[in-house]
Amino acid sequence: xxxxxxxxxxxxxxxxxxxxxxxxxxxxxxxxxxxxxxxxxxxxxxxxxxxxxxxxxxxxxxxxxxxxxxxxxxxxxxxxxxxxxxxxxxxxxxxxxxxxxxxxxxxxxxxxxxxxxxxxxxxxxxxxxxxxxxxxxxxxxxxxxxxxxxxxxxxxxxxxxxxxxxxxxxxxxxxxxxxxxxxxxxxxxxxxxxxxxxxxxxxxxxxxxxxxxxxxxxxxxxxxxxxxxxxxxxxxxxxxxxxxxxxxxxxxxxxxxxxxxxxxxxxxxxxxxxxxxxxxxxxxxxxxxxxxxxxxxxxxxxxxxxxxxxxxxxxxxxxxxxxxxxxxxxxxxxxxxxxxxxxx
Amino acid sequence: xxxxxxxxxxxxxxxxxxxxxxxxxxxxxxxxxxxxxxxxxxxxxxxxxxxxxxxxxxxxxxxxxxxxxxxxxxxxxxxxxxxxxxxxxxxxxxxxxxxxxxxxxxxxxxxxxxxxxxxxxxxxxxxxxxxxxxxxxxxxxxxxxxxxxxxxxxxxxxxxxxxxxxxxxxxxxxxxxxxxxxxxxxxxxxxxxxxxxxxxxxxxxxxxxxxxxxxxxxxxxxxxxxxxxxxxxxxxxxxxxxxxxxxxxxxxxxxxxxxxxxxxxxxxxxxxxxxxxxxxxxxxxxxxxxxxxxxxxxxxxxxxxxxxxxxxxxxxxxxxxxxxxxxxxxxxxxxxxxxxxxxxxxxxxxxxxxxxxxxxxxxxxxxxxxxxxxxxxxxxxxxxxxxxxxxxxxxxxxxxxxxxxxxxxxxxxxxxxxxxxx
Numbered sequence: 001x002x003x004x005x006x007x008x009x010x011x012x013x014x015x016x017x018x019x020x021x022x023x024x025x026x027x028x029x030x031x032x033x034x035x036x037x038x039x040x041x042x043x044x045x046x047x048x049x050x051x052x053x054x055x056x057x058x059x060x061x062x063x064x065x066x067x068x069x070x071x072x073x074x075x076x077x078x079x080x081x082x083x084x085x086x087x088x089x090x091x092x093x094x095x096x097x098x099x100x101x102x103x104x105x106x107x108x109x110x111x112x113x114x115x116x117x118x119x120x121x122x123x124x125x126x127x128x129x130x131x132x133x134x135x136x137x138x139x140x141x142x143x144x145x146x147x148x149x150x151x152x153x154x155x156x157x158x159x160x161x162x163x164x165x166x167x168x169x170x171x172x173x174x175x176x177x178x179x180x181x182x183x184x185x186x187x188x189x190x191x192x193x194x195x196x197x198x199x200x201x202x203x204x205x206x207x208x209x210x211x212x213x214x215x216x217x218x219x220x221x222x223x224x225x226x227x228x229x230x231x232x233x234x235x236x237x238x239x240x241x242x243x244x245x246x247x248x249x250x251x252x253x254x255x256x257x258x259x260x261x262x263x264x265x266x267x268x269x270x271x272x273x274x275x276x277x278x279x280x281x282x283x284x285x286x287x288x289x290x291x292x293x294x295x296x297x298x299x300x301x302x303x304x305x306x307x308x309x310x311x312x313x314x315x316x317x318x319x320x321x322x323x324x325x326x327x328x329x330x331x332x333x334x335x336x337x338x339x340x341x342x343x344x
Numbered sequence: 345x346x347x348x349x350x351x352x353x354x355x356x357x358x359x360x361x362x363x364x365x366x367x368x369x370x371x372x373x374x375x376x377x378x379x380x381x382x383x384x385x386x387x388x389x390x391x392x393x394x395x396x397x398x399x400x401x402x403x404x405x406x407x408x409x410x411x412x413x414x415x416x417x418x419x420x421x422x423x424x425x426x427x428x429x430x431x432x433x434x435x436x437x438x439x440x441x442x443x444x445x446x447x448x449x450x451x452x453x454x455x456x457x458x459x460x461x462x463x464x465x466x467x468x469x470x471x472x473x474x475x476x477x478x479x480x481x482x483x484x485x486x487x488x489x490x491x492x493x494x495x496x497x498x499x500x501x502x503x504x505x506x507x508x509x510x511x512x513x514x515x516x517x518x519x520x521x522x523x524x525x526x527x528x529x530x531x532x533x534x535x536x537x538x539x540x541x542x543x544x545x546x547x548x549x550x551x552x553x554x555x556x557x558x559x560x561x562x563x564x565x566x567x568x569x570x571x572x573x574x575x576x577x578x579x580x581x582x583x584x585x586x587x588x589x590x591x592x593x594x595x596x597x598x599x600x601x602x603x604x605x606x607x608x609x610x611x612x613x614x615x616x617x618x619x620x621x622x623x624x625x626x627x628x629x630x631x632x633x634x635x636x637x638x639x640x641x642x643x644x645x646x647x648x649x650x651x652x653x654x655x656x657x658x659x660x661x662x663x664x665x666x667x668x669x670x671x672x673x674x675x676x677x678x679x680x681x682x683x684x685x686x687x688x689x690x691x692x693x694x695x696x697x698x699x700x701x702x703x704x705x706x707x708x709x710x711x712x713x714x715x716x717x718x719x720x721x722x723x724x725x726x727x728x729x730x731x732x733x734x735x736x737x738x739x740x741x742x743x744x745x746x747x748x749x750x751x752x753x754x755x756x757x758x759x760x761x762x763x764x765x766x
Contacts, residue, residue: 314552
């Protein structure tokens, strides 16, 4: 048991390392092979990392709910969009200092997540409805959330007012970017980009810690393994489900705020654009795998950025799906996913 | 005796009335605008001549629609005071076209029921695509009612004329517009920009899944080629994208003198911030019509100072005035307390163009008005010398502008130096 665990761990580390190496190689070598000149690869790599970290953080919510409940929560993208709006609107309407928007959106996202569970999932679970019904029901919840946002905020793009962004340290984004000259590689990066990457990875590590190292995490894993067993161990299964939805919602809320900080155009449909990317991310990385979601996020961003970098910007949106197709053919469980053991 | 008396009275009245009538025509001060000499004073017109006016008076587009409505009212007052239509009075039948296609359709439905000679409006291009056919589309054609000319004063979508012609045959010719489509703005603008900024190379970015930005891209390419500018990089993106850093990185690395962007308003703000704040690009960014939304340079909701150095073509700029527009803007500000913008100037021009068509046709019949409208040529307006070309598209000299701290300045060597600090 211990040994096979170690093998698994080594394997996932090896795959991660291989993929990361691939991304880096792609940045420098493949363009030469394709005889396409890539101008400023370092700048492209910067983009991959910071865009990828937002993708990963967003996709984690899918992975979390899937790993515990075994069902995709398709309203996750709508919670993400609401997280963005909670952040932006609290600043625009109530002059909330920009620092508080992240915890506020995480709390708001978490509450919406729990509400989605109570309204769209719990009643179906109680009736032992098949998982496909829960999937459809979450799709409905998503439509309701998007429409509510449309009613409340309208459809023209919203953003964190530039004046409030200036409150951030180092005059992030609005200031000129820092030019970094590192080992002869020159690229530009803004403090805001760095903050987004740091916050995203910190939240991902925190979640990994929570699931792997804490008592609650253990309870979550037991519920994921078998709800009946969890019941016998007097773990509150309903409580764990709600906690899972709260955590996933909070992650969505955080990703929403980071997204709104990164891009000045939040609309009620922002979530829809992200949904497809997020699903690609978790299937690429391995459904239900936290590390897989992180890797998948970077990969999708890498495909998008490098398609453009080598001069095929028109292929940008298609390339992640080509990769998805190949992975499904050769490694259906995803890069870091474990082969599914059919449960009784 | 009786008859002699009667005759005397008649002659007396006639002699008195003649100068009175003549005086009535020169009652108000004759405005600078108008085809006073090219078309004789109308003799057949009398009573009320009705035109429909349908602008956005509510919801989002009201920021454009309200000045449009005010400008039309000002023009109509001038037209009637000066006796431009002889004995007849021009009357505006006004409907609120709202900001959506649906509200515009209901406004147009009400207007055509009023037997108007022409309709001015609506504010937005997508409203026009939906509502204009109420006046000349298939249903109207089949009903046997006269088709009514529609004059757009702020519809800038490229290809509206050909779209209407394809859908409604000859009825499509009843659509006319004062506002220049991109196909007319871009070539004139590029010529001025290349000349003033001394541009030799550009990189182009455009949204390739939107027909309007894609067609504007083609117009840009041919205009740039005509001006002898080399295109050193071309990148595409999709409408709805928010991250353009990869494309911008490529373009900036190709080191062009300027970046040309054909995008819709929603993509412009992130694109500008990424180019300036994230990637540190400081050169000129030449934009299509999407950049004509004042919101993009707003310090709070738009790209703020990141929009500095954006060069965009427009129909009119407060810094490039002729005597007609100077007179209009002064009068407008006096009347409404706010300075006139491009939308007001275009609406004012549109109203005078329609009135001129009615005067020259000497008829309120919609078909006769259309014929005179189509013949509009070399008409002096606040926008400059205005004509319809052989394809029915509006023509006047566009104006190249540069954005600085939220203001659209006239592009000159001085204003460019001010922005780029050279």
